[in-house]
Amino acid sequence: MAALAKDMAAGKWRLARACAVLLVPLLAIAAPQVSQAQDSRLQRLETTEAGRDWQAVGRLDVNGEGFCTGALIAPDLVLTAAHCLFDRDSRTRIAPQTIEFLAGWRNGRASAYRSVRQAVIHPNYVFDGELSTDRVRNDIALLQLQRPIRNTTVTPFETSLRPQKGARIGVVSYAHDRSEAPSLQDVCAVMARQEGVLVMSCDVDYGSSGAPVFSFEGGRARIVSVVSAKAEVSGQQVALGSALAEELDLLRAQLGNGRSAGQMPPGVGRVRVGERARSGGAKFIKN
Template identity: 30%
Template sequence: MRALVLVGACLWAGAARAEDMAFDAEAWPYSAIGKLNVVLGTNRLQSCTATLIGPRLALTAAHCLWDEPRKRWVNPGVVHFVAGYRQGAYRAHSLAAAYRKPDDYAFAYGTARPNMQGDWVLIELADPIPGTPLTLEDPGAEADPAAIRREIRRAGYSRLKPQLMTAQGGCSAWRDPGPAPLLLHDCRAVPGESGSALLQVEAGNPVVIGVLVAGSREEGRAPSVAVPTAAFRETAAAMLKAQATTR
C-alpha cells in the first residue's frame, strides 16, 4: 500500500476534498445500496457494503467473502444482501445463490498491491430485490485515463456506524499510473465500507465507476483504492444476460 500511496501523491494533492453529505437512503440511487452480511459461525459476522447492478446481481469486494480464521472462501448460502438496512429494519433481503470472482484472485489479509485489481465479486442473489438497480459506466467514459474525475459519491455501512448508511460527496478519482488497472480516490474508506460503489453522474444519471477495495493507512493524507468497472464489466454483462433468460 505504501508504494501505491507514493505513486499517486502528486495527483492526489490537486484533488477536491471529500465531505460527508446529507441524503435520503430510501431514494434512488442509494436505495440500490445494501448491507452485505456474511455469517461465519455462531456470533461471528462480518459485514461489507454491496450495490445492486441488476435485480438479482450485487457488486462488492471479493475479500468480503473470505473467511480469514478458516483461510477459505465462504459458501454462498451464508451471504445475505440486505437492502435499505437501518437500525434492524430493512426493505428487502436475499441470500446469495452463487458468486463469481477472478479465478486467480488470492486474498492476502489487508489486501496486497499485486492482487488488488482482482478484488471484486459479483453475487447472484436467490431472490430479486425490488427497485431500480444502478448501471456500470459506459466504456467510452474511460477514454482519457489521465483525467481527474470529480464530484464522485460513495455510500456504505461503516463499522463506525453499522446501523446506518452514510455517504460522502465531492470526491475525486483518477487512474493509478502504475501497471495495474486501479482507481485512486479520496473518498473515505474504513472497515465495513469495502465493496461500496464509486458513483458519478453520466448523461444525467449516477453510474458505477468502480468498487472500493482498500483504504489508506494514512487517513486524510493519501488516496484510497477502487477497482474500475472495466475489470468486471464483461462478466457482469454475461451474468445479467443469463439471468434475463432464466427468470
C-alpha cells in the first residue's frame, strides 16, 4: 500500500498492454483513500432477468471487426470513449456509418440494433498515440443513432456529476473474454480524482473502452464517467475514467450545430480491433 501511494503521488503509472508495459507520466495524484468495503467480483449478465436493468448498455461493433462498450443516454444518443472512433495505424477518425450499436447484446441477440448517423468527440481530445492526463480527461464521444430506440425494455440512463474520492461505483462492460454478454461489477471504488480524471479499482479489460461508470446514490444507477484506459501502479490494476458533466453538454451542442464525424473526407481509416497487435482505439487500452 505504501508503494502504491508513493507511485501515485509521483505520477508514475504503467499502461497495461497486451505485449508490453509502458511508463505513463500523469499529473501527481494524492494517495488514495481505500474504502473498507471490498470490491465485488464481476457478475455476468447472461440471462434476461440478470440483464433486465442494463439493456441500455450495449456493444458498439465497428464494421464487424471489433468493439467497444457504449450506453444510451437518450433515445438516439450513445455515450462512449472518443478513442473508439480512431484508427490506431493512421490516427484518423473512422466513419461513423461503420459502427452499429447493439443494445443489451447477449448471446447473439440484442434488444435493439441501430446504425450510427453521426459522431462527435470532445474538441480538446487528441488521438496522438500517447496516454496522458489530458487525453483521458477528454476521452468522451457522443454517437447519434440513425433512428431513436423506442423499445420499452431499453431505458436511457441519466447522467450525474463525477463522484468524489472514496465513492463506491460500478461498471457494466463487454470485454474480449466476455464479448457475448456484458458483466456487472456493482462495487468498486474511486481511488483518486484529479482534474477530470477518475482513478478507479474497477475490473476492466479489452473491449471495456467507453463503458459507463455508475453511481448508485439513492438506489438509482446514473452514469458519472466513461472508462478510458486500464493502467497499473505498483503492480495494482486500475481503471481510468474520463470527465463528464459540462463536457457532455458541450458534445450535445456540437451535435446540434451539425459538427460531426459524418462529414469526413474519402479514405478515412477504420478500426481493426480483431488484430490485437495492430488494433485501433476500439480495443481497450490500446492507444
